[in-house]
Amino acid sequence: MQRLNSTADDFEAKFARIVDDRRESDAGVARDVQEILAEVRRDGDNTLRNLTMRFDKYALTDDPETWSIGKDRCAAAFEALSDEARGALELAASRIRAYHGGQMPKDRDFRDDANVRLGAKWFPVEAAGLYVPGGRAAYPSSLLMNAIPAKVAGVERLVVCTPTPNGEVNDMVLAAAHLCEIEEIWRVGGAHAVGAMAYGTEKFRPVDVITGPGNAWVAEAKRQLYGVVGIDMVAGPSEILVISDNKSDPDWVAADLLSQAEHDPTSQSILITDDAVFAEMVEDAVDVLCAQLSTKETARKSWDDHGVLIVVEDLLRDAPPLANRLAAEHIELMVDEPDTFFTKIRHAGSAFLGRHTPEAIGDYVAGPNHVLPTGRRARFASGLSVLDFMKRTSFLEADADALAAIGPAAAILADIEGLPAHAASVKVRLK
């Protein structure tokens, strides 16, 4: 864990190093993935069979039942939930649905001064593939966060791919799949699953968009297939930036910092405060709480390797510019008047205002998406939304008079650009 003071001589150098440190390494991964994708393309289901045996020790046989998980099994998993768990999942689903419903874009259709009809129509894609990691990162909340925007957008066919190492499935994920009305669940994971959804195989009908979290191989496969399909943003390790004055409870701040740290050793938690004593109190609280966590090993390593405590002179003056350079996935504003700070924040995936808004409620039940840009990508990228599952067709319509009004300018520009058929297509109609 690093302690920085904004008045120190070496602050800028140290802070710049934190901003530049992507905590991502892809040595070798790109080549591996390239080979896997080429193999899936060439050899389809056979490749899936081989790689699933190699990586998951799970046999995909001639029995179709070994390849996928049926809707009955998902329904049973849902029925088997405790009332508490089912209630929590349903509350989350209904709030996520409501928030994303407000994202639906509006079509346009109007005539302008030249009597040209102009507009744009939005459509959902036909099919979306959702990757759900296996093992400990198999989160039902991720399934909700990926599937619900697709459903709200109107996507007809939702396909899930998830590895089942040694044949083990995660019942909470199946329950969430039931709640989201997923049609197909395939017991295939890794880069090859992403390739199968993008290219299609004998068994897989290809999809149009692939989203969902995964390890470095999955993320790289999505990156390489960008353009063959649509994808959500390239995702890296999680981050949280907490901006807090000294009136917050250090235990609250510590829990929030650790809630990112426990995700992965490469996660990053940063506190910016204007009180060095408060920073120390948070540091102590982190140590105390961390020791009690079942995730302490991961959380400790993340905090030790990537945690940062930054003390500045004037919180409102100094913290927002630093926050904008960090462009964090999550930013908490634990101050009395969070809006005063928020109006100065331009680059962040999602913002959590005030002391009673822990980032974790955004992960599960608040409504906005928890799939957010990481690794400073909030400079140019947004969280997952219904727009990731939709696309727009622009359109125009002119009659003879409208074409007479704007056509000649098009013909002039076409001639200038040396494109005579473009010009001819206008001129022939103006005769």
Added chain:
Amino acid sequence: MQRLNSTADDFEAKFARIVDDRRESDAGVARDVQEILAEVRRDGDNTLRNLTMRFDKYALTDDPETWSIGKDRCAAAFEALSDEARGALELAASRIRAYHGGQMPKDRDFRDDANVRLGAKWFPVEAAGLYVPGGRAAYPSSLLMNAIPAKVAGVERLVVCTPTPNGEVNDMVLAAAHLCEIEEIWRVGGAHAVGAMAYGTEKFRPVDVITGPGNAWVAEAKRQLYGVVGIDMVAGPSEILVISDNKSDPDWVAADLLSQAEHDPTSQSILITDDAVFAEMVEDAVDVLCAQLSTKETARKSWDDHGVLIVVEDLLRDAPPLANRLAAEHIELMVDEPDTFFTKIRHAGSAFLGRHTPEAIGDYVAGPNHVLPTGRRARFASGLSVLDFMKRTSFLEADADALAAIGPAAAILADIEGLPAHAASVKVRLK
């Protein structure tokens, strides 16, 4: 050129081959680009100097003037335009600006039933890099189509990179740059220019988003840098699909088909009609017009290699499903009641309704963007818009009561997912 008849036995096989033929080849390009980008990252301006000499035979020296083109020179190019050219450019710019102004997304800020404040704020990215090809594909219209949405979005810094082979610049492009108030124009092209804009060098401050057309190396560089920066969709060869009954003038249809064909030998022009005699008339008209074009060599090759005439039985019944499988960049509906057809079209980049709406007016002056998804990507991608230069920060705010209402469900789900610090960050506040 292929002639297909939808009632023929081999129609489905032949049509499927057309749908699957991406007309894109990237053998070797990916590796070359990987090396160039690594070199730019390692050796910055020095690499730009070497590669610009190698590819463009142009010397970037110690004189900063050799690196960029000043605003004075752009202003002079604009002043030197004929009244006709200036008027056409200004009409195009103002119409593009007006159409894209209507794309600005709205912020959200509301309280829901649980008294949780929720919302989303949109911001422009800070800097965008626009690639402008050199030589014969240096189109002022492309500069307008890329720069104006960025300006409308509110992007502060617009950077253009364009190769100037043998030092030659395109005055029309400079005039368009003046009109778009471009701040920086660099005389660097190719994959290395894209790398310089993404990573930054000694001379280049990095940008957040890179858009604009380019050759296979430029397109591949953008693809590889996706995630380091935002990019517009991967672009391939242009396409037009014309759906026409036999009441259209064959000369009009021929001009429209050739207006795509003249772009590049890999462009594709397809006609679907319900009258075999009409199809032959169009074929003859293509031959006649093509012979008159200064671009005849390119247009001929494109038409011979990739042109398709499809005759169907029932235009309204048969054409839209085929169109949706082709998911063409441009679709023209040259029929009496184009809306009847348009309501059946789900996958297309841009639609041109009626007989008086040649695609070329969309290329220049109509207003919607001419940067559109190619290679069947309209299944999942949209044309360039202000959204490509903006991003969204979601936000939420809870007070103690609101957290008490939705927090317990979050804690339950966090516990189920084995993330105790997530649960603790809620529970500690509910005490």
